[in-house]
Amino acid sequence: xxxxxxxxxxxxxxxxxxxxxxxxxxxxxxxxxxxxxxxxxxxxxxxxxxxxxxxxxxxxxxxxxxxxxxxxxxxxxxxxxxxxxxxxxxxxxxxxxxxxxxxxxxxxxxxxxxx
Amino acid sequence: xxxxxxxxxxxxxxxxxxxxxxxxxxxxxxxxxxxxxxxxxxxxxxxxxxxxxxxxxxxxxxxxxxxxxxxxxxxxxxxxxxxxxxxxxxxxxxxxxxxxxxxxxxxxxxx
Numbered sequence: 001x002x003x004x005x006x007x008x009x010x011x012x013x014x015x016x017x018x019x020x021x022x023x024x025x026x027x028x029x030x031x032x033x034x035x036x037x038x039x040x041x042x043x044x045x046x047x048x049x050x051x052x053x054x055x056x057x058x059x060x061x062x063x064x065x066x067x068x069x070x071x072x073x074x075x076x077x078x079x080x081x082x083x084x085x086x087x088x089x090x091x092x093x094x095x096x097x098x099x100x101x102x103x104x105x106x107x108x109x110x111x112x113x114x115x
Numbered sequence: 116x117x118x119x120x121x122x123x124x125x126x127x128x129x130x131x132x133x134x135x136x137x138x139x140x141x142x143x144x145x146x147x148x149x150x151x152x153x154x155x156x157x158x159x160x161x162x163x164x165x166x167x168x169x170x171x172x173x174x175x176x177x178x179x180x181x182x183x184x185x186x187x188x189x190x191x192x193x194x195x196x197x198x199x200x201x202x203x204x205x206x207x208x209x210x211x212x213x214x215x216x217x218x219x220x221x222x223x224x225x226x
Contacts (some may be wrong), residue, residue, distance in 0.1 A: 031212060033212065043206070043214075045213045045214055048212055056213055072173075097118070104148065104149065106161070107158055107159060108157060
């Protein structure tokens, strides 16, 4: 069964360093998303992406964050200069169409630890 | 802003019981509602999706209902098993598929 994959499963970095989290969405999906979950808190929306553009972003997704689909399969989240409060589980998701009526499939997550 | 609340926060039941998890949301203008399961330290597994025009969905021992006008959804689990132990998350989507999540109900099914 097709699934969303994410690498790495765990990333440890020093404050101020850049990190890139990678995702491979389900192959025929067109809509891509990043969410994060700080330990013990709700899953929060970061950004949605369609047709090589950001569709919507939350107030969390500031200038330190960027997303890219560098080729036909990968979808990346870059954090330019990590802060301690960026420590969280980051989930990638994809869906095959928009309009809010279609199921999102989530990857297993990348646990980011900023020291 | 959409707020999603899940009650109870935690639930412990003996194996075999039928149980109901509750989800409420403040803005009824949703496109769909999705129930997920999350095991400790793991990702989100989709259980059921209910589109805004639907009232319920069933998958095996799971049944989810949606009442948009009252801003409520329930997840019914029949004949619970220890393997059902996990955190169950409810999420509602609006424009651009942006999901708002609840805090989850942590379920423990005792053998």
